[in-house]
Amino acid sequence: MLTIETVNQYYGQSHILWDLSLEVREGTCGCLLGRNGVGKTTLLKCITGLLPIAEGSIRLNGKDISKLSTEARARAGIGYVPQGREIFPQLTVEENLKISLGARGDGQTKVPDHIYELFPVLLDMRHRRGGDLSGGQQQQLAIGRALVLDPKVLLLDEPTEGIQPNIVRDIGNVIGKLNREMGLTVLLVEQKLPFARKVADDFFIMEKGHTQASGAIASLDDHLVQKYLSV
Numbered sequence: 091m092l093t094i095e096t097v098n099q100y101y102g103q104s105h106i107l108w109d110l111s112l113e114v115r116e117g118t119c120g121c122l123l124g125r126n127g128v129g130k131t132t133l134l135k136c137i138t139g140l141l142p143i144a145e146g147s148i149r150l151n152g153k154d155i156s157k158l159s160t161e162a163r164a165r166a167g168i169g170y171v172p173q174g175r176e177i178f179p180q181l182t183v184e185e186n187l188k189i190s191l192g193a194r195g196d197g198q199t200k201v202p203d204h205i206y207e208l209f210p211v212l213l214d215m216r217h218r219r220g221g222d223l224s225g226g227q228q229q230q231l232a233i234g235r236a237l238v239l240d241p242k243v244l245l246l247d248e249p250t251e252g253i254q255p256n257i258v259r260d261i262g263n264v265i266g267k268l269n270r271e272m273g274l275t276v277l278l279v280e281q282k283l284p285f286a287r288k289v290a291d292d293f294f295i296m297e298k299g300h301t302q303a304s305g306a307i308a309s310l311d312d313h314l315v316q317k318y319l320s321v
């Protein structure tokens with residue numbers, strides 16, 4: 091479904107992604123794991139088009155999207171929730187959601203009802219400024235904003251970072267609902283292993299810019315955790 095093949099990426103002279111390959115299967119939730127600085131965020135940005143790749147291909151349902159603009163990739167079905175959420179603090183919740191509507195290219199001017207059904211708090215707070223929301227509410231807004239574009243695959247960069255435990259559970263439930271009930275394919279970067287085990291089907295462990303191990307999340311054993319993830 092989302093196929094990354096022998097991707098290489100550089101920041102200037104620094105070679106960050108090295109012949110990286112992985113496949114997120116249709117309808118599954120894949121989880122990218124790895125210590126700080128191994129290139130997880132860089133990979134997500136390469137998939138969205140925010141960063142160019144030097145070599146390799148990124149295919150969505152067989153079509154190479156690696157030369158498309160970020161906006162064209164969004165229209166093709168790549169949804170992205172960046173690390174740190176990056177909502178617009180001065181705009182209202184509704185305005186934050188409506189900003190994405192413009193990129194749909196179908197003239198729709200109303201926020202789809204299912205966004206507010208998934209996140210009732212956004213409906214309650216739709217006239218409040220994004221900056222007035224709690225971290226957990228902002229995360230829900232950032233996910234809602236990505237869903238406005240009806241993505242085929244949703245990329246989430248550490249959605250639980252800095253969020254209190256009961257809201258982490260809510261976010262896990264929403265990802266589960268999107269993935270398992272609504273069939274949305276998900277690629278998640280996550281540091282919290284219990285969360286990853288709860289929501290993911292597959293894992294991809296990155297080290298030094300490429301995939302070192304991958305498989306069903308149930309096969310992520312202590313040996314792999316010790317070798318590639320413990321700090």
Ligand SMILES: Nc1ncnc2c1ncn2[C@@H]1O[C@H](COP(=O)(O)OP(=O)(O)OP(=O)(O)O)[C@@H](O)[C@H]1O
Nearest residue numbers: 101102104106124125126127128129130131132133
């Ligand atoms: N804009 C940049 N310019 C130069 N180097 C960068 C830039 N952004 C990231 N890097 C470097 O690229 C490497 C990969 O960073 P990246 O943020 O992708 O890692 P990560 O696995 O997502 O880490 P984290 O868990 O800390 O977010 C790191 O060595 C980082 O210092």
